[in-house]
Amino acid sequence: DAKTTQPNSMESNEEEPVHLPCNHSTISGTDYIHWYRQLPSQGPEYVIHGLTSNVNNRMASLAIAEDRKSSTLILHRATLRDAAVYYCILKDRDQGAQKLVFGQGTRLTINP
Amino acid sequence: GAVVSQHPSRVICKSGTSVKIECRSLDFQATTMFWYRQFPKQSLMLMATSNEGSKATYEQGVEKDKFLINHASLTLSTLTVTSAHPEDSSFYICSVGWASNSYNSPLHFGNGTRLTVT
Numbered sequence: 243d244a245k246t247t248q249p250n251s252m253e254s255n256e257e258e259p260v261h262l263p264c265n266h267s268t269i270s271g272t273d274y275i276h277w278y279r280q281l282p283s284q285g286p287e288y289v290i291h292g293l294t295s296n297v298n299n300r301m302a303s304l305a306i307a308e309d310r311k312s313s314t315l316i317l318h319r320a321t322l323r324d325a326a327v328y329y330c331i332l333k334d335r336d337q338g339a340q341k342l343v344f345g346q347g348t349r350l351t352i353n354p
Numbered sequence: 355g356a357v358v359s360q361h362p363s364r365v366i367c368k369s370g371t372s373v374k375i376e377c378r379s380l381d382f383q384a385t386t387m388f389w390y391r392q393f394p395k396q397s398l399m400l401m402a403t404s405n406e407g408s409k410a411t412y413e414q415g416v417e418k419d420k421f422l423i424n425h426a427s428l429t430l431s432t433l434t435v436t437s438a439h440p441e442d443s444s445f446y447i448c449s450v451g452w453a454s455n456s457y458n459s460p461l462h463f464g465n466g467t468r469l470t471v472t
Contacts, residue, residue: 276460285360285447285463286398329397341388342449342461344398 246330251349254320262315262348264330269310274333276342277304277315279326286329286344289315325352357381358450360464367438367471375433375467377404377448383428384450389421392445392466404431404448438471445469 247265254260266275277289290297290304292313297304303316317324329347359378367373377387385406390398402423403411410423422434435442447466 278461280398283445283466283468285358285449285466287463288460291460341400341403343400344390346397 246332246345248328248330248345248348250346251351253351253353255353256322257319260317260320260324260350260352262317262328262330262350263312264314265312266330266332267311269332270334272334275304275306275310275313276331276333277302277328278331278342278344279328280347281323281326289328291333320350320352322352322354325350357462358448358464360448360467362467363465364468365470367469369439369471370437372434372436373438373469375435375446375448375469377431377433377450377464379429379450384431385428386450387425387431388449388461389423389431389433390447390449392447398447401433404433406431435469438469440471443469443471 274291274293276291278286279289280286290299290302292304292306294306296306305314305316315328327347327349329344331342357380359380361376365373387404389401389404391401392398400413401416401421402413404423404425406425406428412418420436422436425431433446445466445468447463449461449463
């Protein structure tokens, strides 16, 4: 799977929007962009994924650059419960195995 | 509700003993499950792929004789850490996919097992 690059940490304030960037300059045409997050002392949980178009769900929005070399996870109104490590992962559509290869992720801190 | 149940959540054992961790798929049959290990302040590292009814596939550098994986049914995979040592102390996490070979489906993870070897 192609590699992603994320900032090690970010900080934001409660009730404000948060934009988490991810660079994936070597993305291939068949790679999906997945986001997971891991709250302290828990297993990761799925957040959102997309291929080319921007995506929205109840948790977040995913904005994908036109050249697909970068993407941004958007939390519209952060809460203290959103403090977690966020992982941006590329998953090849043509690969059957569902294993995920995790990078270092971005540790998001939310200030009250 | 929870899709994946992992047990125990915490375990403390003495050096030299073995510890078994269970991962159960609650809502569906899983032919494949994955085991990860996570050291403090580090990311998850894939250890092995557990295949129902066949041998597990281990990632490079993971000792298959030390980390025994059994996937005897479509809802249960177990990871046994044999002859545990303090350096095996870690957070072990399993995951299960919705459907085999589905790139468009999220993976679901257990809540992890914190193993401490004294």
